[in-house]
Amino acid sequence: QLVESGGGLVQPGGSLRLSCAASGFTVSANAMNWVRQAPGKGLEWVSVIYGGANTYYADSVKGRFTISRDNSKNTLYLQMNSLRVEDTAVYYCARAPANWFDSWGQGTLVTVSS
Amino acid sequence: EIVMTQSPATLSVSPGERATLSCRASQSVGSYLAWYQQKPGQSPRLLIYGASTRATGFPARFTGSGSGTEFTLTISSLQSEDFAVYYCQQYNNWPLTFGGGTKVEIK
Numbered sequence: 735q736l737v738e739s740g741g742g743l744v745q746p747g748g749s750l751r752l753s754c755a756a757s758g759f760t761v762s763a764n765a766m767n768w769v770r771q772a773p774g775k776g777l778e779w780v781s782v783i784y785g786g787a788n789t790y791y792a793d794s795v796k797g798r799f800t801i802s803r804d805n806s807k808n809t810l811y812l813q814m815n816s817l818r819v820e821d822t823a824v825y826y827c828a829r830a831p832a833n834w835f836d837s838w839g840q841g842t843l844v845t846v847s848s
Numbered sequence: 849e850i851v852m853t854q855s856p857a858t859l860s861v862s863p864g865e866r867a868t869l870s871c872r873a874s875q876s877v878g879s880y881l882a883w884y885q886q887k888p889g890q891s892p893r894l895l896i897y898g899a900s901t902r903a904t905g906f907p908a909r910f911t912g913s914g915s916g917t918e919f920t921l922t923i924s925s926l927q928s929e930d931f932a933v934y935y936c937q938q939y940n941n942w943p944l945t946f947g948g949g950t951k952v953e954i955k
Contacts, residue, residue: 769892777884777892777935779944792943826891833939834882836903838891 736827741842748817748846754810754827754839762805765830768812770823771841778823781812782830795821817846850874850938854947860955861926869921869950871936876916880940883912883921886949887932895934896921926952 740752752768768780781791781801789801800813810827824843828835851874861867871881883896894903896912899919909924923930931954936947 776948777937777946779946782944790942832897833880833944834894834897834937835884835892836894836897838893840891 736829736837736839738825738827738839738842741825741844743845743847744817745848746817746819746846749813749815750817750844752812752814752825752827752842752844754812756808756810756829759829759837760805761803761808761810765833766801766803766810767828767830767835768799768801768810769826769828769835769838770821770844771826772820772823775823780825783810814844817844819846822846849943850877850941850945852936852938852945852947854934854936854950856950857948858951858953860953862955863928864925865955867923867926867930867952869923869934869952871914871919871921871947873917873919873938875941877938877940879915880938881912881914881919882937882939884935884937885930885932886935892935923952928954 735757738754767782783789783801798816802811824841826841827839829837853872855870879899881899884892885895886892900912911922933949933951935949
């Protein structure tokens with residue numbers, strides 16, 4: 735099970751940190767991702783952290799977002815800086831055993847607006 | 849970046865009828881193709897991976913086929929619980945990319 739938290743309303747240029755608490759499996763042994771969905775739109779992959787701690791980002795967030803994890807808490811994070819209006823979306827964490835997503839959280843809404 | 853194009857955007861089908869959804873990749877993705885089902889207010893749910901392997905919990909009326917650049921999701925006899933949005937996703941190349949989705953609605 736994956737449970738996200740940390741979403742909310744933030745002004746453009748602001749920061750927010752999302753959390754995703756996992757249960758039933760070990761975050762550090764899996765490829766963990768963030769996927770977002772703008773209101774009424776489709777899905778967009780954002781970032782991944784592999785078991786070996788390698789990380790990758792979509793070009794749209796590279797340099798602004800940082801994915802990380804806390805193995806002791808079995809929790810995934812997404813630090814989002816320099817937020818833009820176009821970052822407004824529901825953010826899902828998802829496990830990806832082979833780059834397809836077999837387990838998803840319920841999502842947390844991030845709204846970037848002045 | 850590989851662009852995934854789904855068609856049609858909306859498919860109106862009567863319960864019990866067959867639904868055929870298409871997904872096209874801008875370049876070959878081999879069999880590295882997944883399908884997801886998303887119902888209103890819910891998270892996406894893995895339906896198919898490896899282009900044709902059904903995920904746990906989905907019945908045999910869901911069939912995935914294709915390879916390379918052309919893929920199809922077929923729902924042989926639509927049930928009420930199948931009305932949803934379906935997304936395809938390629939995982940052959942970075943970045944991972946999704947199609948825009950096909951909404952299957954009741955006719």
